[in-house]
Amino acid sequence: MGEPVIAVLAPEVIDQIAAGEVIERPASVVKELIDNAIDAGARTITVETAAGGRGLIRVTDDGCGMSARSALLALERHATSKIRSVDDLWGLGSLGFRGEALPSIASVSRMTITTRLGGELAATRIIIEASRIVSVTEAGAPAGTTIEVADLLHNLPARLKFLKGEATEASHITELIGRVAMAHPELHLRLKHNGRTSLEAPPDRDGYARAQALLGGRIAARLEAAHGEEDGVRVAAYLGAPELAQATARGVQLFVGKRPIRDRGLLHAVTMGYGELIPRGRYPIAIVHVDVPAGAVDVNVHPQKLEVRFSDATAVCAAVRHVVQAGVAAAPWRAELGHAGPIHMSALTTVAPPRLPFDGIPAT
Ligand SMILES: Nc1ncnc2c1ncn2[C@@H]1O[C@H](COP(=O)(O)OP(=O)(O)O)[C@@H](O)[C@H]1O
Ligand SMILES: [Mg+2]
Incomplete structure (x- = not known):
């Protein structure tokens, strides 16, 4: 040759x-x-x-x-x-x-x-x-x-x-x-x-009002806001009631520094935050905005910038889990469910999955 x-x-x-x-x-x-x-x-x-x-x-x-x-x-x-x-x-x-x-x-x-x-x-x-x-x-x-x-x-x-x-x-x-x-x-x-x-x-007052406007009246009425900060990680979460849970994770929207991202660790932290209110294999409607201090996140790890790398992912996930937990515990819909452990599947399956504004055409 x-x-x-x-x-x-x-x-x-x-x-x-x-x-x-x-x-x-x-x-x-x-x-x-x-x-x-x-x-x-x-x-x-x-x-x-x-x-x-x-x-x-x-x-x-x-x-x-x-x-x-x-x-x-x-x-x-x-x-x-x-x-x-x-x-x-x-x-x-x-x-x-x-x-x-x-x-x-x-x-x-x-x-x-x-x-x-x-x-x-x-x-x-x-x-x-x-x-x-x-x-x-x-x-x-x-x-x-x-x-x-x-x-x-x-x-x-x-x-x-x-x-x-x-x-x-x-x-x-x-x-x-x-x-x-x-x-x-x-x-x-x-x-x-x-x-x-x-x-x-059109412009909305804040992230909560925006989430309510985008998700539509039925979900908006069942959406609880939770805010918190831990180790410099700021979290704002808008949490749908458990009966809105879906079979896919499409209803969980994660943002880091206003970038939409996908992150299995954060997704897991959100579902952990709901604990037993949502059965395994189902996902809540949850909008979660995370802000970390400068230098704590690398945005240059994915060509489309759809993934990020945290210097301390454990701390970020813990902050998200805790804010979601606290939000769930304080939500009015939590009280409706009582405190007697997991809710029953039969109660969940009678509720049709919510239609998001972008539903209707299956994404592939
Ligand atoms: N819509 C816009 N309005 C004003 N400036 C723009 C716009 N789009 C692109 N630019 C300018 O062109 C540059 C190159 O854009 P781009 O190729 O997307 O690279 P990047 O966004 O990474 O800088 C930007 O840095 C910006 O200065
Ligand atoms: Mg650009």
């Missing part, structure tokens, strides 16, 4: 490979664009999709916007306004930090950025197709940013095959927006699929 030829990959190939990690489906694009809008200080964010996001995703924000120069720079790989050194990750105040989302998305779609920096007269519009800048023009637009992503993965047919049908992809987007709304009660969030509003969340 002759010597294999080594070559440095072309930049657009590197971007497509990076996109493979971050852009799993249309909802991943929506997540990256919403994170950017929140980091830009937006108060109102509108997400519109066509064909479940496979055809078009449009995210409009009223954040700080970008100058023409910044918008072009933002398309470069590893270009970010959010960190300057790795140490900045330990006190991170932003959702983004990699500087990879825009170039990754641009490498696998036809993207249009329209953005106007507050105080500037004209907006800039940049059209990029599969990493190639097609045009940069002036445009009229309100202050803020609109990013349109059309024909996602059109140039990677092998990846496109892995996407599900429109309804399923739309349901992933709806679920994601529900989680973002849960984490940011001060935001006004709007979601439209094919021109039809599927979620409208």
Whole structure:
């Protein structure tokens, strides 16, 4: 065998490979664009999709916007306004930090950025197709940013095959927006699929009011708020009554520093906090926001930032378990159940599982 030829990959190939990690489906694009809008200080964010996001995703924000120069720079790989050194990750105040989302998305779609920096007269519009800048023009637009992503993965047919049908992809987007709304009660969030509003969340007073608004009247009436702090770990939990328990963990929403995350340890801590009120194998409706001191969590462990690593996971789980336990003990619905040990399965099975706002279309 002759010597294999080594070559440095072309930049657009590197971007497509990076996109493979971050852009799993249309909802991943929506997540990256919403994170950017929140980091830009937006108060109102509108997400519109066509064909479940496979055809078009449009995210409009009223954040700080970008100058023409910044918008072009933002398309470069590893270009970010959010960190300057790795140490900045330990006190991170932003959702983004990699500087990879825009170039990754641009490498696998036809993207249009329209953005106007507050105080500037004209907006800039940049059209990029599969990493190639097609045009940069002036445009009229309100202050803020609109990013349109059309024909996602059109140039990677092998990846496109892995996407599900429109309804399923739309349901992933709806679920994601529900989680973002849960984490940011001060935001006004709007979601439209094919021109039809599927979620409208005007600003709420606080996390509890937001949880009640998003989960709907029936669950809201049976949702108890619990707050606590232990070893510097702050926990705010909104706990559904045990009869709302479900066979899947979809009703447990976990947030760390306002990031929606998945974490088996924390999930277990929540179910432990309910003790015997919820039978094994079932999960409560519970919204749990956790905040840890700067330096106690590493957010740079998962390409989509869906997982985090705690410096002291045991302490974080203990704090969550204790706050949930205390909340459950104080809840009015706890008193209804009396104090005579576990409730009986027969009492539970007569109650249909709750419908969350994003239910209806099975997620896969
Ligand atoms: N909606 C937006 N409003 C204002 N600035 C934005 C917006 N989206 C992206 N940017 C700018 O573009 C940069 C690159 O974005 P991105 O590729 O997502 O990387 P990151 O978010 O990790 O910095 C950001 O750091 C930010 O300065
Ligand atoms: Mg980003």
